[in-house]
């Protein structure tokens with residue numbers, strides 16, 4: 001299943017001050033850039049895909065003989081190759097490098113978190129020591145993480161480094177499951193115990209309409225001035241301002257939701273289930289009203305924040321194909337019909353419920369059936385009444401499904 005790689009990656013980007021002269025570092029960055037350019041030029045002229053081994057054979061010894069270390073050489077040809085690859089796949093021109101920037105492998109630098117220094121191994125056995133200009137707090141966060149690659153840049157007279165860290169996570173053993181259903185105007189979240197009892201139901205409103213209105217407005221303006229809006233300063237500025245405001249609204253909102261979800265998930269020790277958006281794209285779940293491209297963009301952002309905040313706290317995140325989750329009866333599996341506003345009813349067994357709540361329960365069921373060795377038969381759910389307010393609904397224990405907890409152990413590893 002996707003989304004289960006138990007690793008978190010994060011970059012620490014900070015300004016860095018060379019101790020003593022920066023001549024050698026600048027010289028290194030220039031050599032590095034020029035070497036990447038030479039390799040780019042050659043790969044471009046060869047005009048076919050090259051394997052790692054082939055790249056190595058073509059460029060390694062030349063690069064090393066100009067004074068680069070073994071891993072510098074490797075980084076250079078891999079980077080050059082990736083530049084050519086992406087230029088070609090975009091139908092672009094041959095890349096021309098201007099900026100001074102180098103990717104450096106973990107074998108060619110030493111990071112000292114205690115003293116906040118970075119020692120770089122440069123060409124021809126030169127070394128340079130850099131002081132990281134950042135707060136201790138930002139650095140402390142990465143203690144115990146493992147660092148791998150760094151990027152060093154020279155920009156407007158200053159050196160910048162990005163250190164990439166990763167950390168393996170050991171997911172917390174879940175006691176409950178939190179299923180999250182993203183919608184046009186709300187996010188519905190249900191927490192269920194491993195034996196199928198609903199313990200919490202919550203709904204957040206989204207600022208989606210606000211965003212949509214701005215987007216539609218922008219599109220209309222762009223259409224009206226279709227060929228000229230880029231060149232009319234006032235129009236372009238207004239569009240940029242609205243675009244920025246939209247981005248801020250959606251990021252602010254996503255961060256808030258990510259935090260809230262993570263807090264709840266910690267309190268209930270939940271494994272988090274999200275809809276797999278790649279599958280959603282194919283399913284056409286939201287019907288005509290749903291502006292697909294726009295919706296996905298917003299959903300992705302929310303999911304990104306939820307994933308980020310929860311993984312950071314060592315919680316497990318699982319993505320499930322949402323196909324059928326808002327159209328099938330969670331009790332008998334028949335197709336549901338829409339009764340009235342948001343309420344769905346099963347004609348076969350009489351089950352009724354809020355559409356979004358049903359979606360979360362179906363997500364939960366899919367998760368359970370995938371992760372339990374003996375399968376789950378006849379999940380009798382204590383679904384809330386259709387007119388009940390989902391915020392903080394307490395589960396009704398009478399209808400709790402009968403299921404031996406031992407069945408569920410298989411996914412706790």
Ligand SMILES: [Zn+2]
Pocket residue numbers: 329330331332333334346347348349350351
């Ligand atoms: Zn039914």
